[in-house]
Amino acid sequence: MAKSYGWAGKVLQVDLTNEKVNKVPTTNYRPEEFIGGVGLSAKIFWELGCPKVDAFDPGNPLIISAGPLTGMYGPFGRGEVCSISPQCYPDELFTYSGFGGMFPAKMKYAGCDGIVVLGKAEKPVYLSIHEEDVEIKDATDLWGVDTFEAQKVLMNDEPEASILVTGPAGENLSRIAVILNETKFAAGQGGFGGVMGSKNLKAIAVRGTGVVAVAKPDKVLELTRTIIEENKKINWVRLMFRTPYMAPQETKEKFAARYFEKHYGCYGCPLQCHSIHYIPGIGLSGVSCANWLWAPTFSIDPKEVWEANVISQRLGINTFEGIIGLPLLLALSLKSGILTRREIEEDIGLPTPKWLGGTATNHEFLTVLLHKIANGESPYAEGTPRFIEYFRKKLVCGEKLVDLYKELYTAWGYAFHHVDNLGSALHWATDTRDPVDSCHEYKNSAPETMEHFGLPPYANYQIVNLSKTVYEGAERVTAWVQDNQCLKNSLPVCEFWSSVTSFYNPPEMDLRIFESRLLSAVTGLDMNVDKLAMAGERIWNLRRAIMVKRENRTRENDTLNEPYFKKAITCYGGTATGLVNGPIDKAKFEALKDRYYELRGWDVTTGWPTRAKLEELGLKNVADELANIGKLP
Amino acid sequence: MLEVPKSGVLVHDPNVCAGCGVCEVMCSLYHEGVLGPALARSHIVRQPFTTKHGHNICRQCSSPGCYFACPLKDRAICIDGRTGTTYIDEDECTGCGICVDACPFDPPRIKINVEKNVAFKCDLCKGREGGPICVEYCPFQALKFASKNER
Numbered sequence: 151m152a153k154s155y156g157w158a159g160k161v162l163q164v165d166l167t168n169e170k171v172n173k174v175p176t177t178n179y180r181p182e183e184f185i186g187g188v189g190l191s192a193k194i195f196w197e198l199g200c201p202k203v204d205a206f207d208p209g210n211p212l213i214i215s216a217g218p219l220t221g222m223y224g225p226f227g228r229g230e231v232c233s234i235s236p237q238c239y240p241d242e243l244f245t246y247s248g249f250g251g252m253f254p255a256k257m258k259y260a261g262c263d264g265i266v267v268l269g270k271a272e273k274p275v276y277l278s279i280h281e282e283d284v285e286i287k288d289a290t291d292l293w294g295v296d297t298f299e300a301q302k303v304l305m306n307d308e309p310e311a312s313i314l315v316t317g318p319a320g321e322n323l324s325r326i327a328v329i330l331n332e333t334k335f336a337a338g339q340g341g342f343g344g345v346m347g348s349k350n351l352k353a354i355a356v357r358g359t360g361v362v363a364v365a366k367p368d369k370v371l372e373l374t375r376t377i378i379e380e381n382k383k384i385n386w387v388r389l390m391f392r393t394p395y396m397a398p399q400e401t402k403e404k405f406a407a408r409y410f411e412k413h414y415g416c417y418g419c420p421l422q423c424h425s426i427h428y429i430p431g432i433g434l435s436g437v438s439c440a441n442w443l444w445a446p447t448f449s450i451d452p453k454e455v456w457e458a459n460v461i462s463q464r465l466g467i468n469t470f471e472g473i474i475g476l477p478l479l480l481a482l483s484l485k486s487g488i489l490t491r492r493e494i495e496e497d498i499g500l501p502t503p504k505w506l507g508g509t510a511t512n513h514e515f516l517t518v519l520l521h522k523i524a525n526g527e528s529p530y531a532e533g534t535p536r537f538i539e540y541f542r543k544k545l546v547c548g549e550k551l552v553d554l555y556k557e558l559y560t561a562w563g564y565a566f567h568h569v570d571n572l573g574s575a576l577h578w579a580t581d582t583r584d585p586v587d588s589c590h591e592y593k594n595s596a597p598e599t600m601e602h603f604g605l606p607p608y609a610n611y612q613i614v615n616l617s618k619t620v621y622e623g624a625e626r627v628t629a630w631v632q633d634n635q636c637l638k639n640s641l642p643v644c645e646f647w648s649s650v651t652s653f654y655n656p657p658e659m660d661l662r663i664f665e666s667r668l669l670s671a672v673t674g675l676d677m678n679v680d681k682l683a684m685a686g687e688r689i690w691n692l693r694r695a696i697m698v699k700r701e702n703r704t705r706e707n708d709t710l711n712e713p714y715f716k717k718a719i720t721c722y723g724g725t726a727t728g729l730v731n732g733p734i735d736k737a738k739f740e741a742l743k744d745r746y747y748e749l750r751g752w753d754v755t756t757g758w759p760t761r762a763k764l765e766e767l768g769l770k771n772v773a774d775e776l777a778n779i780g781k782l783p
Numbered sequence: 784m785l786e787v788p789k790s791g792v793l794v795h796d797p798n799v800c801a802g803c804g805v806c807e808v809m810c811s812l813y814h815e816g817v818l819g820p821a822l823a824r825s826h827i828v829r830q831p832f833t834t835k836h837g838h839n840i841c842r843q844c845s846s847p848g849c850y851f852a853c854p855l856k857d858r859a860i861c862i863d864g865r866t867g868t869t870y871i872d873e874d875e876c877t878g879c880g881i882c883v884d885a886c887p888f889d890p891p892r893i894k895i896n897v898e899k900n901v902a903f904k905c906d907l908c909k910g911r912e913g914g915p916i917c918v919e920y921c922p923f924q925a926l927k928f929a930s931k932n933e934r
Contacts, residue, residue, distance in 0.1 A: 221818045223808045223920065252829065255804070259819045302832060310828070332831040361819030367812055374809070374920075381922070412834045413801045413923065418808045420922040422801045426834050434832065 155365040156218035156673035157181050158258040161194070162284060164277060166349055167208060167269030171284045176263045182675055183768060185640035186217025188246050189689040190264055191232035192696060195244060196772065198266075200700035205236035205341070206323060206348035208270035214257070214314070214354070215264035217642040218673055219665075221255040221362050222370070224377040225647035227416030229254030230337075230639055235583070236325040237341035237468075239535040239563025243582040244696050247342055248639055251335025255417035256312035259358025271350040274321075278308060280357040289352040294318060296464040297330045304355050311355040317466020320347035322526025325533040326471040330463065334414065334424055334436025338468045339564065339583055341533065365674025373668050381420045384647060388413055392425035394442045394452040405452045421647060429453060435460045443474050448481070448505050454512045461516060465524035472523055473516070475534045475565040479551075479558055481505050488550045497545060535563040556711035557719050560584065568593055569714070570731045572611040572619070573627035575739070576746060579708045580628075582697065587645030588635045592627065605630060613732045621738045625746035633686035634662075640689060641665055662686075688767040691750075691759050695772045698758050698781050705757030708743060715739065753783030788867035789845055789931040791907065793825075793915060795838035800925035802829045802836035806917035813908065813916045815896075822896060824905035825917050825926070838926075841892040841905040843869060849893055849904075852885030859902075863909065867931060870906035878902060 154176065161179065163172040176190075184193040191213040203209040212233045219226035228250045235245045257265070260279050267277070271286065274293040278285045292300045297317040304313050312331060320327035320343030327343030328336040337343075346352070364370050392410055393402035409429050414436045415422035428434040437459060444455045458473040467473075480500070483489035484507055491507035494500055499522075502508025503515045522530040529540035538555040542548035560566050561578050568589030569575055577585045577592075597607040606623040613619055638645050643665060662682045669677045697703035713719060715736040720729070747754045751763030760783055764773040776782040807823040815822040828837035847869045853860040859876040862869050871893075878900035883891045893904040907928070908915040918926050 221808070223805060223812065252804075252831075259821065298832060358819065359821050361811060361815070361817040361821050363817050364812070367816035371812060374812075378920070385922075412799070414834075415801065415803060417804045419803060420805055420920070422803050422922060434834070 153363065155363050156669070157186070158216075158261050158263045158360075158362055160261055161190075161215075161264040161266060162262050162279070163266045163268070164284070164286070165269045166267060166271040166275065166286065166351065169271075169286055171286075173284075181218070181263070182673075182677075183685060183688060184692070185637070185685055185689070186220070186263060187215050187228075187230040187248075187640040187642045188232060188636060189640035189685065189692070190217070191215045191230060191246065192689060192692045194264065194266055195232065195696060196692060200244070200696050201234075202700055203234065205234045205242040205325075205345060208349065209268070210234045210345060210348075212267040212342065212345050212349065212351075213264060214267075216254040216258050217263075217640050218669060219641045219643070221258045221418060222668075222672065223374050223418050223420070225416070225419050225421060225644035226642060227251070227255050227418050228642045228644055229257065230642070231329055231340065231342045233340070233342055233345050235340040235342070236323075236344050237339065237471075237533050237563060238582060239533070241701060243562065243701055245340055245582040246639065247329075247337035247340040247583075248587075248642070248645065249329070249331065249335050249337040250416035250419075250644070251331035252312040252417045253314050253331040253335070253354075253356065254642075256356045256358030258362050259360050260356040261360050262356070265354065267349060267351060267354075270348065274350050274352050276304065276353040276355060277351065278311075278355050280308070280311075281359055292352045293321060297466050298333065298464050300353060301332070304353060308355040308357060311357045313353050313355045315353040315466075316343040316346040316351070317464065318524040319466040319526070319531065320344050321352070322524065322531065323347050324467065324523050324526055324531035325536065326468040326523065326531070327466050328468050330466055332436070333426070333434070333463055334438070334441075335416070336463075336468075338470060339586065341468070343466050364672045366671040369671035370668070373664070373671060376664060377420070380647075385421055387646075388421060388423050388425070391423060391438045391442075392427075394455060395439075396442060397450060397452060401450065401452060409456075416644070419644070419647075421644075423646065427456065429456050432457050433460045435463055440474070441469055444469075444477075448477060448503070449512050451512075454516075457513060458516050458520075461520045465520055467520055467523050470565060471533055472520060475558070476519070476537065477515075479534060479538075479555060482558070483547075483551060483554060486554070488547045488554060489545075493545065493547075498541065533563060534565070535559060553713065557713045557717075559711065560714065561710045566719075569710070569719070570612055570614050570729060571608060572613060572621060572624035572734070572739075572742065573608075573631065575613070575710060575714070575734060576624060576628040576742060577632060579710055579743075580632075580694075580746070582693075582701075585632075585635065588631050590646075591631045591634070595627075600627070603630060613734060614729055616732070621735070621742050622745075625742055625749050628746060629749055632690050633683065635686075636689035636693070637662065637665070637682060637686040640685070641669065684767065688769065691764060691767055691769060692772065694752075694759055695764070695769070695776060699776060699779065703757070705743065705747070705755065708757055710734075756783050758783045787845060787847065787850075787862060788864065789934075790843040790863075790867035790869065791928055791930045792843040792934050793840050793905065793907065793918065794927050794929045794934070795840070796925045796927070797835055797837065799923045800827070800836045800838065801923055802827050802831075802834070803922065804829075805920050805922060806926055809916045809920045810905075813911075814903070822903070824903065839888070839890060839892060841869070842888065843867070843905075843907070844887070848885040848887050849882035852881050854879065854881060866907075866909075868907050868909060869904075870909050871902055871904060873899070873901045873903075876901040
């Protein structure tokens with residue numbers, strides 16, 4: 151294999167059914183065009199033919215990838231999991247979930263830009279990767295063991311390994327199971343822990359005993375100076391997230407003083423935005439922004455939030471669903487008279503704490519709900535939309551429950567998050583999951599940033615105050631954020647760090663200016679701003695082609711749940727922010743879609759990418775394939 | 784016996800170290816032009832379930848076993864007469880590995896770079912303006928340079 155700079159050089163292909171391991175040179179996937187992460191994974195998925203199988207079918211590839219900047223100093227320590235998602239609703243779609251921690255960098259130091267797992271092992275196994283040795287090892291004893299304990303056992307056998315693991319929830323095919331590294335680093339959305347479970351794959355252990363070469367070390371060293379400066383601007387968040395930030399000041403201070411242990415974050419990143427706490431009797435774990443969201447809604451006792459987190463993490467459950475989404479829906483159902491306490495207890499089968507009108511403790515509620523999820527018990531383990539679908543037929547108020555669900559879950563089976571502007575709404579409508587981190591991009595964009603790029607400022611296209619909402623131009627923001635997002639999830643750059651308050655400061659406002667310099671210095675390729683911008687667009691188009699080919703995506707599907715066009719939606723049911731959004735004008739939104747497809751160079755009638763656009767992006771083979779199956783306009 | 788001048792040393796505070804690996808990345812980048820703990824002089828032993836991260840690095844012994852064991856003493860392994868820092872001259876080192884065995888610590892704080900066939904260890908970024916790069920980049924000041932009087 152030729153010497154590779156930035157990229158580690160190979161992609162592992164593991165066939166668990168036939169116990170075969172293949173090492174494919176990363177160059178086979180044209181990394182200079184698809185970069186890494188989401189881009190590389192989309193390319194791999196396309197080359198595999200975009201299999202039309204179910205998420206839990208052995209033929210569903212589980213693709214874990216890093217990018218050329220992973221393992222560098224700075225906010226680059228992330229990876230992506232891409233696969234057909236059991237969490238997406240109503241259809242299982244090919245989507246992505248980013249994760250940080252130690253694993254992505256260690257995977258690269260072990261020589262891999264990506265790991266593609268196909269097939270299904272006969273009995274529980276784990277994958278051991280050490281230097282050139284890749285072994286499929288027995289994990290029968292680890293099956294049923296929680297994520298923390300399983301990692302501790304594996305670290306005895308695999309010294310200093312970094313481990314990706316699925317918990318009991320994933321083993322039992324919950325659709326809201328996560329893939330976890332250490333205590334807190336999770337590929338959370340997507341339900342990919344269940345995909346691991348369906349393959350009888352308990353864990354992947356990598357020992358990063360190699361190195362990744364960089365083309366121009368002196369230039370890279372020089373560029374790290376900018377990262378130091380940017381870190382100073384953003385490191386306030388590490389202080390914010392180390393306390394239950396929505397709790398009263400006094401509670402916050404007490405909690406941090408008593409239980410805070412350390413800051414915590416991705417390999418090589420100076421921000422370390424998560425934190426680790428230890429509460430005697432409950433345990434030690436990590437936390438960041440969304441983990442605290444349980445607090446203001448259900449309990450002012452941060453210890454109860456802590457317990458919810460620790461149980462979820464050990465069992466491998468997506469906290470955004472298991473301890474925020476579903477409980478919130480139940481609480482609002484009670485509040486609005488859709489459900490009674492008796493129905494929640496007797497028909498739905500959950501204990502009712504105070505906020506559900508009963509006398510149970512939060513401990514009792516959490517223990518029952520989270521263990522039902524972890525045991526794979528239907529419908530609790532299926533995620534909120536399928537849970538609602540189940541009770542739609544069983545309960546008198548089923549239809550009303552569905553209506554409420556549709557408000558809280560914006561599209562594709564994913565919970566509401568910053569849909570307070572048209573740009574974000576259009577992004578949601580044209581994606582396969584919640585564009586969760588990029589949602590902040592719309593909201594936090596500074597007017598001078600938007601002016602620099604010739605884009606409308608947030609104030610113009612927000613839908614919080616409809617008297618100020620202009621639909622014209624919103625499509626340009628969406629396309630811009632989507633292309634940037636594709637780059638961020640491919641280089642990778644932490645979406646959280648690289649929000650518009652960082653790396654966007656004049657005169658180098660474009661994220662891609664710094665990143666193109668860094669990527670060029672790391673890889674030795676000439677990756678100028680235009681090339682990098684085009685790579686972002688290319689990746690978005692390839693993702694769209696996958697939707698069109700595999701999922702019969704058309705313009706008609708590019709929408710949000712209907713309440714968003716019919717009524718004002720209260721964010722999180724009014725529990726967190728009190729902001730009211732919309733409604734979005736359906737006819738104007740359709741006209742916005744027209745302009746979006748035109749801007750994208752796609753067909754306005756079908757929403758399909760055109761040959762001209764695909765060829766412009768170097769995706770001629772994609773155009774040919776779409777023509778073959780009659781899906782090229 | 785030769786009088787060895789006392790050196791400063793890097794000290795690690797396990798109470799604040801986040802185990803983030805910044806020291807490893809910057810060390811390997813600065814000294815070897817690559818990324819990865821395998822060629823870093825600074826080595827974090829990460830303990831994700833206790834957060835008591837360990838740190839292995841050359842202790843700059845006042846009677847350095849590696850130096851006395853080196854068959855090319857004062858050519859391959861040398862002691863800076865001014866600072867007292869033990870360092871390796873890559874051009875002279877033959878990669879024989881005797882120094883690795885002579886290191887009193889477990890694991891040894893000298894390792895062999897197999898590709899170059901030379902030994903490597905922390906030399907406190909000898910000659911670098913601004914001192915050791917790991918100290919400069921550590922986000923939590925968990926690594927500090929202790930002068931010979933402070934150690």
